[in-house]
Amino acid sequence: MTAKILLLEDDIQLSDTVKQFLELKGYEVFVAYDALSAEELAYEKHLDLMLLDVKVPHGSGFDFLKQIRQEGKETPAIFITSLNNVEDVEKGFSLGCDDYVRKPFALKELLVRVESLLKRSYGTHHEKVDLGKGVTFDIKELLLTQDNKKIALKTKELKLLALFLQHPNMLLEYEKINETLWEYGEEPSAGSLRTYIKTLRAAIGKEKIETIKNIGYRFVTE
Numbered sequence: 001m002t003a004k005i006l007l008l009e010d011d012i013q014l015s016d017t018v019k020q021f022l023e024l025k026g027y028e029v030f031v032a033y034d035a036l037s038a039e040e041l042a043y044e045k046h047l048d049l050m051l052l053d054v055k056v057p058h059g060s061g062f063d064f065l066k067q068i069r070q071e072g073k074e075t076p077a078i079f080i081t082s083l084n085n086v087e088d089v090e091k092g093f094s095l096g097c098d099d100y101v102r103k104p105f106a107l108k109e110l111l112v113r114v115e116s117l118l119k120r121s122y123g124t125h126h127e128k129v130d131l132g133k134g135v136t137f138d139i140k141e142l143l144l145t146q147d148n149k150k151i152a153l154k155t156k157e158l159k160l161l162a163l164f165l166q167h168p169n170m171l172l173e174y175e176k177i178n179e180t181l182w183e184y185g186e187e188p189s190a191g192s193l194r195t196y197i198k199t200l201r202a203a204i205g206k207e208k209i210e211t212i213k214n215i216g217y218r219f220v221t222e
Contacts, residue, residue, distance in 0.1 A: 035059030044184035164219035173216040
């Protein structure tokens with residue numbers, strides 16, 4: 001599963017450099033040159049990480065992060081900025097950022113921070129998860145197998161299983177699930193979701209997915 005990264009940076013040359021570098025490392029990068037464009041992308045795409053410059057047109061990286069945090073989006077964020085006083089750092093963390101990279105920076109340093117944050121955010125993101133009875137799921141590759149034989153599932157079913165494994169024993173509300181499974185422009189379907197859940201239960205065990213009536217589902221590991 002390719003991690004999707006939002007890059008908010010109004011320096012076109014720096015933005016192009018970072019985008020090309022991260023894409024060579026296997027990430028999918030969406031570029032915004034101002035805060036309004038970043039906000040649009042945050043709603044259109046299911047993002048795994050955000051790289052945010054602070055001083056950008058039509059607002060700021062601070063304003064953008066504050067807005068989406070208030071609306072419940074918890075996507076990890078790293079500020080990339082030339083600001084270096086303690087007050088700015090404190091403000092960034094108080095608004096919900098996860099890390100800081102100060103300009104100028106080495107691309108290798110940025111990569112280390114990106115990989116570290118993604119691994120911390122997803123926990124098992126790069127691992128194969130043993131689901132018992134010979135069933136194994138590779139979250140990175142979205143591959144479900146039983147006794148080393150592939151179990152054929154739809155892409156949305158695999159994405160749903162990955163979401164469950166990234167949030168073990170946590171209640172996942174319908175809104176969060178729909179945001180993950182359906183891309184911008186697609187209409188979420190409650191009927192399809194019920195079918196996906198039924199298919200997953202048949203593949204990994206009915207007891208592993210708990211229905212929370214009228215709210216969502218919970219993946220049970222306990």
